[in-house]
Amino acid sequence: MVEMTGAKALFEALKAEGVKDIFGIPGGAIIPVYDALYDETDIHHILTRHEQAAAHAADGYARATGRPGVCFTTSGPGATNLTTGILNAYMDSSPVVAISGQMPNSVLGSDAFQEADMLSIMLPITKHNFIIRKVVDLPAIIRLAFKTATTGRPGPVHIDLPKDVQVSKADLKIPAEVNYQKVIKLDPNPEDIRKAVKMLVDAEQPVIYAGGGVIISSASAEVVTLAELLGAPVVTSLMGKGVIPEDHPLALGMLGMHGRMAANIAVSECDVLLGVGVRFSDRATGDVRHFASRAKIIHIDIDQVELGKNVRVDLPIVGDAKRALAEIIKGLKLQVKHGRTSAWLQKVKKMREELAPRMDYDEVPIKPQRVIKEIMSVLNDDAIIVTEVGQCQMWAAHFYVVKKPRHFISSGGLGTMGFGFPASMGVKVARPECDVVNIAGDGSFLMNSQELATVVENKINVVSCIFNNRYLGMVKQWQDLFYQKRRSGVYLGKVPDFVKLAEAYGAWGDRASRPSEIAPKLREALKCGKPAVLDIPIDPDEHVLPMVPSGGRLDEPILT
Amino acid sequence: MKTRMFSVLCQNVPGVMMRISRSFTRRQINLDSITVGIEPSGLARVILTFKADDRMAEFMRRILARAEPIIDVEVIDPERSIVREIALLKTKKLDEEQLWKVVQKVESAGGKILEDKGNVLIIELSGSHEHIENVVRELGPEILKEVARSGQVLISRETI
Ligand SMILES: Cc1cc2nc3c(=O)[nH]c(=O)nc-3n(C[C@H](O)[C@H](O)[C@H](O)COP(=O)(O)OP(=O)(O)OC[C@H]3O[C@@H](n4cnc5c(N)ncnc54)[C@H](O)[C@@H]3O)c2cc1C
Ligand SMILES: Cc1ncc(C[n+]2csc(CCOP(=O)(O)OP(=O)(O)O)c2C)c(N)n1
Ligand SMILES: [Mg+2]
Numbered sequence: 001m002v003e004m005t006g007a008k009a010l011f012e013a014l015k016a017e018g019v020k021d022i023f024g025i026p027g028g029a030i031i032p033v034y035d036a037l038y039d040e041t042d043i044h045h046i047l048t049r050h051e052q053a054a055a056h057a058a059d060g061y062a063r064a065t066g067r068p069g070v071c072f073t074t075s076g077p078g079a080t081n082l083t084t085g086i087l088n089a090y091m092d093s094s095p096v097v098a099i100s101g102q103m104p105n106s107v108l109g110s111d112a113f114q115e116a117d118m119l120s121i122m123l124p125i126t127k128h129n130f131i132i133r134k135v136v137d138l139p140a141i142i143r144l145a146f147k148t149a150t151t152g153r154p155g156p157v158h159i160d161l162p163k164d165v166q167v168s169k170a171d172l173k174i175p176a177e178v179n180y181q182k183v184i185k186l187d188p189n190p191e192d193i194r195k196a197v198k199m200l201v202d203a204e205q206p207v208i209y210a211g212g213g214v215i216i217s218s219a220s221a222e223v224v225t226l227a228e229l230l231g232a233p234v235v236t237s238l239m240g241k242g243v244i245p246e247d248h249p250l251a252l253g254m255l256g257m258h259g260r261m262a263a264n265i266a267v268s269e270c271d272v273l274l275g276v277g278v279r280f281s282d283r284a285t286g287d288v289r290h291f292a293s294r295a296k297i298i299h300i301d302i303d304q305v306e307l308g309k310n311v312r313v314d315l316p317i318v319g320d321a322k323r324a325l326a327e328i329i330k331g332l333k334l335q336v337k338h339g340r341t342s343a344w345l346q347k348v349k350k351m352r353e354e355l356a357p358r359m360d361y362d363e364v365p366i367k368p369q370r371v372i373k374e375i376m377s378v379l380n381d382d383a384i385i386v387t388e389v390g391q392c393q394m395w396a397a398h399f400y401v402v403k404k405p406r407h408f409i410s411s412g413g414l415g416t417m418g419f420g421f422p423a424s425m426g427v428k429v430a431r432p433e434c435d436v437v438n439i440a441g442d443g444s445f446l447m448n449s450q451e452l453a454t455v456v457e458n459k460i461n462v463v464s465c466i467f468n469n470r471y472l473g474m475v476k477q478w479q480d481l482f483y484q485k486r487r488s489g490v491y492l493g494k495v496p497d498f499v500k501l502a503e504a505y506g507a508w509g510d511r512a513s514r515p516s517e518i519a520p521k522l523r524e525a526l527k528c529g530k531p532a533v534l535d536i537p538i539d540p541d542e543h544v545l546p547m548v549p550s551g552g553r554l555d556e557p558i559l560t
Numbered sequence: 561m562k563t564r565m566f567s568v569l570c571q572n573v574p575g576v577m578m579r580i581s582r583s584f585t586r587r588q589i590n591l592d593s594i595t596v597g598i599e600p601s602g603l604a605r606v607i608l609t610f611k612a613d614d615r616m617a618e619f620m621r622r623i624l625a626r627a628e629p630i631i632d633v634e635v636i637d638p639e640r641s642i643v644r645e646i647a648l649l650k651t652k653k654l655d656e657e658q659l660w661k662v663v664q665k666v667e668s669a670g671g672k673i674l675e676d677k678g679n680v681l682i683i684e685l686s687g688s689h690e691h692i693e694n695v696v697r698e699l700g701p702e703i704l705k706e707v708a709r710s711g712q713v714l715i716s717r718e719t720i
Binding site: 119120123124127128129131133181182303304305309 | 574575578579582586619622623625626627628629631
């Protein structure tokens with residue numbers, strides 16, 4: 001036991017958790033914590049320009065590493081500014097630990113200055129949240145928060161920290177063990193595994209549908225092994241991009257609303273679908289009545305709530321993806337010969353080749369498909385792609401060939417415009433050795449462009465490629481397709497000049513107006529030693545196609 | 561739709577009731593009754609009744625079981641438990657004939673008259689939810705001024 005303040009104990013607990021980087025903005029209710037930060041030499045604080053960006057940066061940090069990202073805010077508006085970022089992390093099962101200052105215990109409930117009822121506000125949008133009432137509880141609660149964020153299905157945790165708790169002193173000790181009481185079932189039932197093996201052995205047209213849970217579980221290698229052993233193609237959700245190298249002969253890419261044709265056809269025709277670490281989201285399944293309607297469905301998920309939630313499942317398996325897949329592989333090795341060749345594999349191979357999307361457009365204004373092709377030609381396999389939301393995101397999802405897990409980072413469940421840029425900042429802080437490129441829409445970029453100040457001041461050299469169509473393009477696409485081209489409230493006008501905007505912050509800025517300019521300018525952006533913005537005017541009329549309309553069937557997409 | 565009963569064991573921490581009730585609100589389910597008691601262990605036991613089909617009931621069980629402060633969710637089979645509710649009833653000012661009728665009714669329903677001040681009665685009644693419903697309905701708004709009900713509490717008949 002050592003006598004210390006709550007603020008000091010907070011840092012001792014954070015260091016015990018291995019925290020090195022924190023994103024945040026101070027204010028009156030958290031000054032004591034920032035005062036203690038002043039003495040911390042091993043903690044690197046990055047002052048963002050908006051708390052939402054701090055949350056997204058912590059989220060990006062978490063997704064790139066699997067370790068929790070941390071952010072700080074003051075009470076009231078600082079804390080409420082976090083909410084979009086926290087919900088975004090919640091929807092995508094990302095471990096973020098957010099700590100907000102709060103008014104002192106003595107005035108809580110009196111509408112004191114900058115008092116917001118954060119326990120209630122954060123409650124429905126976090127995996128769990130706390131208010132620390134007494135300084136003696138602080139060390140255990142901080143450790144419990146980290147444990148909660150990272151155990152089982154990960155998710156964000158918010159801690160409300162009243163100012164009196166930050167300054168009061170007590171004899172405190174950071175507990176070595178966390179008293180975490182929830183029981184998480186990691187090991188699948190052997191009987192279920194036997195059934196799964198049997199179903200997979202008997203399958204003639206098996207498909208593996210892998211998602212974010214595989215990345216969380218670090219089970220990519222198992223997915224690839226299983227696919228090869230079974231001769232089963234792999235489709236992924238948006239969140240599963242990178243689970244299997246997408247140039248692997250069995251990788252069919254993303255399925256769903258904006259998925260690849262081959263992936264959607266494979267799912268529609270398969271006779272056994274093994275869903276692993278996926279939540280059968282409506283964007284992935286389309287009309288559930290017709291989703292994999294010829295198939296028996298096996299679903300492996302660590303969270304019981306997901307099993308049978310959206311689609312009927314023939315064999316639900318509760319457990320960790322890595323462990324369950326390893327057990328299935330063990331069982332299968334006894335039964336199937338490696339590299340089975342079948343009519344199904346021939347068909348998969350054929351679809352993969354014949355339905356590969358076209359990217360080699362030479363037009364000016366530039367076609368977005370071509371932009372993705374050029375970006376791919378410049379970046380190596382270690383580069384991390386982060387996306388904003390909208391058409392830009394779906395072009396990246398549909399066309400970009402991702403080779404590794406945690407190398408494609410996107411706001412999936414919430415679809416938060418303004419996520420990509422601050423998230424890319426978090427990714428770069430976590431993985432400074434990798435090139436980090438934000439594939440951005442012009443509308444999305446403006447939702448957090450103030451972070452140009454943060455990246456420039458902190459020398460966080462990320463590159464944003466702006467797919468500049470001067471529109472809220474994805475909304476325009478829906479209006480074009482489903483609202484008789486009545487483009488309402490979607491034109492963004494002629495400003496800003498993104499090159500000048502970048503330069504105003506001291507970042508590198510340039511524009512690529514012809515296809516041949518993209519690669520050399522992107523190389524320059526990556527080498528310039530500064531954060532960079534590459535403005536790429538694209539064809540404003542281009543749609544993301546094919547597209548399965550909302551609630552439509554995967555095998556009935558709009559093609560033109 | 562069937563009436564469901566869950567007995568939820570949870571940590572007695574700030575926000576736990578809100579966590580439970582909002583997970584129902586979000587799925588458009590009304591809680592018919594919610595009661596809380598603190599167990600000898602210091603944990604809270606929350607008893608919930610609501611209406612849902614089988615699929616939704618199972619979904620809600622899993623949603624609750626997932627919540628961090630919840631330790632256990634028991635699906636209650638009323639057949640294998642003793643379920644009781646208490647009601648306190650206050651009447652309007654009654655005339656002699658009404659008074660006579662109410663006293664008889666209370667007696668036959670196994671209730672107790674706690675007070676009688678100037679022909680206004682306060683009655684205590686306990687029993688199953690349906691039993692209390694019936695009595696309250698029979699007496700009706702002509703007679704009753706106020707009804708306070710405890711919500712349902714239960715204890716399992718299992719001996720281990
Ligand atoms: C404009 C737009 C368009 C979109 N279009 C598409 C589309 O066409 N196709 C598409 O797929 N998505 C699309 N999305 C994304 C979609 O909304 C969902 O976010 C996504 O499909 C969910 O991915 P997932 O199923 O992998 O689940 P995630 O949200 O990644 O959830 C992970 C799942 O894995 C489980 N899990 C976690 N840890 C483990 C573990 N250790 N072991 C086992 N299981 C674990 C979790 O419980 C959860 O069920 C789109 C989003 C936007 C914004
Ligand atoms: C914060 C937020 N507001 C609104 C939306 C609705 N929305 C989805 S995509 C989109 C357009 C995105 O425009 P832009 O970033 O320019 O990308 P584009 O679709 O043009 O590529 C909008 C407004 C959203 N997803 N997030
Ligand atoms: Mg746009």
